Each structure stands twice: as structure tokens, then as C-alpha cells.
Amino acid sequence: MLNEDTKTVAHDCGDCPIRHRAVCARCETDELERLEEIKYYRNFEAGQTIIWSGDRMDFVGSVVSGIATLTQTMEDGRTQMVGLLLPSDFVGRPGRDGSPYDVVATTDMVMCCFRKRPFEEMMVATPHIAHRLLEMTLDELDAAREWMLVLGRKTAREKIASLLSIIARRDATLNLQPAQNRLVFDLPLTREAMADYLGLTLETVSRQISALKRDGVIELEGKRHVTVPDFSRLLDEAGDDTDGGLLV
Amino acid sequence: MLNEDTKTVAHDCGDCPIRHRAVCARCETDELERLEEIKYYRNFEAGQTIIWSGDRMDFVGSVVSGIATLTQTMEDGRTQMVGLLLPSDFVGRPGRDGSPYDVVATTDMVMCCFRKRPFEEMMVATPHIAHRLLEMTLDELDAAREWMLVLGRKTAREKIASLLSIIARRDATLNLQPAQNRLVFDLPLTREAMADYLGLTLETVSRQISALKRDGVIELEGKRHVTVPDFSRLLDEAGDDTDGGLLV
């Protein structure tokens, strides 16, 4: 059962990803209630490691606010980010015990979690939850494969443009802007984290961002606040063949 | 209903992946019969494109024999392989209409297919099929993310060693060798296909294979037949921290 405190948070969370994105689109009332029973919220501070690679994971859940990263590290310290968790993204591997990745909060975060064992039991009893999870996993698989193209074949400049357009798109779908080509967002990652995502060094990231700024593809206010005056120009720089409709 | 011809093939296919790997581990007899009704076999020749990127896909299925690749191509022709389909691998995106990738047979192939619509209907009616598909999709996601580390952070030599060890491992699990460190297999890919998988050029692939041969990490007979005298040495070259137990 929920304590008063948790209820309050749940109520604040009007567009809680569990409602609109993860598992509940077709839930019946009693299923929703069962979900509520195994649901709880966790807060993390910027820089805090949520799960260490190899750790046992006793929950699944969604990002409510803030950003986390999924990274792999080799013994000699080379690291590669393999996923970026933005609000409404699902975290967890139903049916698996551990995480093969480090999960790290890069900003302050709130996560909406379910205890794993009861969640899995619900999954068995409620087939459409499994279907929804399959959907989401296929989405993640597509994203991972898209990123393989970025890592394997794109130039440094194209990589940066690809990352910026992904973040811009996600940001835009959250804070719906008037449907125009200009958009504004804050970079949620350090240069080093961007480098780890893109398979570059932080110096190259910095240089290419400066170059995009010099060429008018982006405008910078401080180090993190980005304005994209022409989004289709950015997509072009990313080498994307998509038409770039913002609202996917 | 099955015609006589198909039945024969089905019978030959004693370890048909649909039986032992994809969906049927817990199927009841009548479910198996329903699967049989929507099941058919397709043959492809080496070089044949199975699905074009963007095509409608009206089936799902498994590789029975032979090898296929999943590739993405940019407008300017740069291509990145995002998946390698070996025998027993599943192909298809239940719930999705099209494929975002080209699927190409690199050797002669046999696939065991199910018509997509009835398969999806069965999935709804038979929850453990959806669970099995979720399992498999999570496996693919892990593989894709593992490959992101290869593409983003490994050197050319490490990339080649990683690819060889993956193929060797898969080959070994199919044709179980005595549990020793020496193993033998045939490369199922051209140098160019390897390059597309690894984000390299075919010249670099060729040079690095020559180097591994010169250094005694592998032995070559012709261009495709590979002997690995010491598998743990190969894993070492790949920069893998896994212990390399062959039988995963």
C-alpha cells in the first residue's frame, strides 16, 4: 500500500510515463491498482550511479525527470555510452537478473519504479504488458542500430549534428514548440559524456561544436544553451535522410 | 495446410529453430499444430536481397541454414551492417509493418517463415510466445550495444579479433568441438562485408587479418578457412574481459 507521501508524488506526476508510455495504455482499473501497489519513486543526484555493471537489479521503471546514461567500460578505461535515458524512457530487463551496463544519473533525477518480481508476475498475468514491453524493446533496438551507423560511418561533425538533433527532437516532443524550424534546448551532457556517446574525444567534440557555431548551424549561449535556427539544416549536417518531422 | 513437400522439409529440420529456440519451448500440441499451419520454408541464393529497406514485411521467421546480414545505407553509399543472422536467429518485427534495413543473404539460405498476421494473432492468444520474443529481442539489444563498444572504441585489430571470436563462438556452439582452445571455422563473409560490419575499409580488414596471421593469432588456409590455435589469445586481442567460455 502507498503511504501518503508517495501518493502525493504520484499525483503530481500527471504525465507519469507509466501511464502514457510504458505499460498501462489498456490497463483495467484493477490492474492499475495492482501496479500502484508495487510502485514507488526514487530520487538520484547528478553524478550518482544508479546501477553498477554486474549488479543485481531488483526493479524496473521509467524516468520521470532528469537524464541518465548507460555505459560500458573496458578494463583499460575506454568507455562507450550505449544508451541515453530521457524522461519517459523505460529502464530494466524483465526476466534478467543483472545489468551489463553502468547506469549513471547525469542530472538530478526522479524515477518511477516497480519491484521486479511482482512486476514480472503481473506481466505473466497481463499479456498486453508484455506486448508493450516488446514494442519498447524493439524501439530501443532500432535506436541502437541507428546509433551503430553513427558510430561506424559518420564523421565527427556528422556525429555531433546527429546527437544534437536527437536531443533537440526529444526535447521538442516534451516541450511542444510551435511547429517551426527554429528550436531551443539545453545540452544535458558534458563534452566528455558526448564524446563517450559518439566514440570521440572531448577535444574533438569541443572543436566540432565550435565549428558548427562558426558556420551558423547552431548558436550557443554559455556552454550548454543551444539555439538551432534551422532544424532541417542540422539534419542535413547529420547526414540524415529522414524528412525530420519533429513530432514523431 | 501443408503440402507433402513442406512436410518433408519440416521433418528433415530436426533442430528447427522454431522448435528449440524461438517460440515453442512450452507449446501445447494444438498450438504447435496451429504454428505448422502458418509455417512455410523459403530458399534464397547467395547475394539475393530478402527484404529491401522500407519494404513491407509479411512474415517473421528463423534462419535454418546459411547466413544473412542486416545493413543500413546512407544516400552517399556509406553502409553499416547492424546485424548478422546466423542459423537459429529470428528475423522479423512483430507489430511492425516494414523493415528499416536491407536483409541480404550472403550464402545460400533456408528460412523457416510464418505468415505475419496469423502469427501475431497467435501471439496475442499465446502469451508465452510474446515472452519468448521479448527474451530474444533483449538478447539482440545486448548484442547491438556490445557492438556499439566495438564500433566506437576498439582499434582495427581489436575489431577484427572481436568479429572472429563472435563467429568462432557461434560456429563452435553449432558444431560442438571438444572443449579445447583450438578451433576451426569458415569465414562466412567477404572482406568487404566484414568491413561494413566493423566500420572499416576492406583494405584495413585485409591488412589486419594478415597481421593477425603473421603474429600467429590465426592460421589461414585459402582466404576463408580459419584456424584459431588459442582462442583465449584471440579474446585477448579483442580486448574482451569475458572469460570466453565457449558454450554460452
Added chain:
DNA sequence: GGTCATCCTTGACCCAGATCAAGCGCGCGA
């Protein structure tokens, strides 16, 4: 056996991005 195409190897050279190094700017705690 000869021709041709495909796949592969090897060499010479070049360049994008890594590496090494110096310094800037801003926020924070004393």
C-alpha cells in the same frame, strides 16, 4: 587452355581525429 570477373593483398601517401599541452572562465567554499 584462355579469358574474364570477383575477391583479395600490398604499397605509397594523406588526412581526420587522437594526443599532448596550455590556458580560460565561472561557480563555489573559505
Added chain:
DNA sequence: TCGCGCGCTTGATCTGGGTCAAGGATGACC
């Protein structure tokens, strides 16, 4: 207010792998 640390930028130089180019091997087909 100062100093200190962290995140970032920029410059100089180096190098792994790309590019361009020239053959070598193998096998299919005439």
C-alpha cells in the same frame, strides 16, 4: 575577495586508418 577546481577551448603535433593504385589468386565459362 581570493583561490581553486572543473568544464571547456584552442593550438601544435602525431598517427591509425582511409584513399588511391597496382597487381595476384581463384574459379566460372567459353
